[in-house]
Amino acid sequence: MPVRTSPADAPLRIAVVADSDTRWKWGALTARRIAGRPPELAGFLLRGRATPTPRQLAEVGVAADALREVTMAEFLRAAEREPYDVVVLALVGGAAQAALHGLARLWPGHARRPVLVTGYVGVVYEKLADGLLLRHGADVVLANSRHDAERFRAVYEGVGADAAAVTEAALPFLGGAPHTPEPGRDTVVFAAQPSVPESRADRMYLLRRLIGHARRHPERDVLLKLRSKPGEHTTHIEEQPYQKLARSLDPPPNFRLVYGNMGEVLDRTDLLVTVSSTAALESLHRSVPTAVLTDLGVREALGNHHFIGSGCLASWDQLDAGHRPSPDPRWLAAQGVAPGEAYEGAFDAVRARLAELLARPALAPVSPYYTPVTAPGYLPGILARHHLAPDGTPLPGAAPETEATGVRRLVRDAVRDAARGAYRHGVQRVAPVIRRMGEL
Structure with a gap:
């Protein structure tokens, strides 16, 4: 080297x-x-x-x-x-x-x-x-x-x-200005996760409760913050995209799907709701009121057990009634998300x-x-x-000495993109159908 x-x-x-x-x-x-x-x-x-x-x-x-x-x-x-x-x-x-x-x-x-x-x-x-x-x-x-x-x-x-x-x-990625309420602004953001919860029934339940919250509070902006658009993948596979599920529920005008940088979304957030997303830590760091849902249980499979002791656990019934969780400062400090100057030396x-x-x-x-x-x-x-031999050596053909150029590269990239598209289509459309057929 x-x-x-x-x-x-x-x-x-x-x-x-x-x-x-x-x-x-x-x-x-x-x-x-x-x-x-x-x-x-x-x-x-x-x-x-x-x-x-x-x-x-x-x-x-x-x-x-x-x-x-x-x-x-x-x-x-x-x-x-x-x-x-x-x-x-x-x-x-x-x-x-x-x-x-x-x-x-x-x-x-x-x-x-x-x-x-x-x-x-x-x-x-x-x-x-x-x-x-x-x-x-x-x-x-x-x-x-x-x-x-x-x-x-x-x-x-x-x-x-x-x-x-x-x-x-x-x-x-923690940072940003501390939460400051603004007169006339009342925004609730649900931070969705690609794989938690996993089942269609659980995701539909959360979506219905979120839309129901929007109907109960027409004066409030209710945003569903999504990580990826249909066909895209992130860290985890998403078989039941919320975009697809929301089409059948006729949400009210104050409900919207949003994308974009989480920090920019938090700039206008007055209550962050999630199951167990890392967005909760970003939100808590900025002193945004934050709720970690208990509706589906407090379970290791959901990851919300991580927030035991945080003071942030709450249900949709409580949030609908106006509850705003108050985080425990000791828990925040132990998790490295305490607001203030401590982060500067982290x-x-x-x-x-x-x-x-x-x-x-x-x-x-x-x-x-x-x-x-x-x-x-x-x-x-x-x-x-990862095409490596047991001793860490790349297997034959794993790394060609010359990079493809010109027409070869265009063809290679087109084939690769088509393969990715087919994989994502299979995950998000074909696999769920086969799974439901197997349950008959």
């Missing part, structure tokens, strides 16, 4: 590899937060079902100096050739593990290599051990709160893995760790917890899904 020789005060060269719009947002903003000064940002979008569209990238609103779509093998080749200081792995657990093994193959011993950073895009409410162990091997594993940092260290230490990489920080620890790692003449080999010895029945399958 080329060795960085630029002055110490030059911008850090940071590569962010992401596999969805939400992870690109987290990764790119994390890169900016931890750099301490504006970095040179190279973006790699991992090719797959959730690769963000140009519209989704524009909505995120975080630009890069260079941005390209790649396979895992193509990313590894770029990482080997380019002198990056830091690589941020904004990936789902399996992809992060594949990237770590691929990068470990590039630098098998002590070497002058990039600092590897990874973490989570929001609330960690499921697959804690699985997701953490798949991210082990990075030099920095970011925890979004003190609560998460304690849990992360306990998991690593409990399996005998090194926990030194766990570093407390915060979600990088990234000091990771900046200090990054500076210490960058100052070393060489870094230790990348050493994930999962190896052919510790997980011989699990690891090879994860690597194979």
Whole structure:
């Protein structure tokens, strides 16, 4: 790998590899937060079902100096050739593990290599051990709160893995002006999630209650904030899009579907309602009244159990009657979302760790917890899904030496877009029909 020789005060060269719009947002903003000064940002979008569209990238609103779509093998080749200081792995657990093994193959011993950073895009409410162990091997594993940092260290230490990489920080996209009521404005926003709840019946229930709230309060603007448009995918697969479900319910004039940057939506929000979206943390950080719904139960499958003790749990019946939850300050502080000046220093620890790692003449080999010895029945399958051999080497044909150009590239891109469209059509239209037929 080329060795960085630029002055110490030059911008850090940071590569962010992401596999969805939400992870690109987290990764790119994390890169900016931890750099301490504006970095040179190279973006790699991992090719797959959730690769963000140009519209989704524009909505995120975080630009890069260079941005390209790649396979895992193509990313590894770029990482080997380019002198990056830091690589941020904004990936789902399996992809992060594949990237770590691929990068470990590039630098098998002590070497002058990039600092590897990874973490989570929001609330960690499921697959804690699985997701953490798949991210082990990075030099920095970011925890979004003190609560998460304690849990992360306990998991690593409990399996005998090194926990030194766990570093407390915060979600990088918190911010914005504190909530200020405006005379004549009364806006309720429901932050939808692609996969929670999952069933059509539960989603229809929430939609009916939201529309019912709009009918009860005609003076109030009631907005359904959606993450993606039909045909687009985000971090999770959405089989029952709210846009499609809303067509049959004849909503009143004060009910609207909205898209766009969550921060901009919160600028005009007077009550944020959700099941368990990370948007609740953004809202609480800005002191916007926030309700986490209990209508479908407080359950691990929904993720709203994460908000036990927050003071934000409420039902639609309570909200219809005018209730506004009041968050517990101690819970907010433990979750890293306390309003005020505390957030300004939330990234000091990771900046200090990054500076210490960058100052070393060489870094230790990348050493994930999962190896052919510790997980011989699990690891090879994860690597194979990203076209890597069990030793992290790209399989033949995974990364052609020359990029397609001209007509070849146009044909390739057209075929790829058609395949994605067929996949999304199958997920959102064909699969639900087959599932209902199977229940007959």
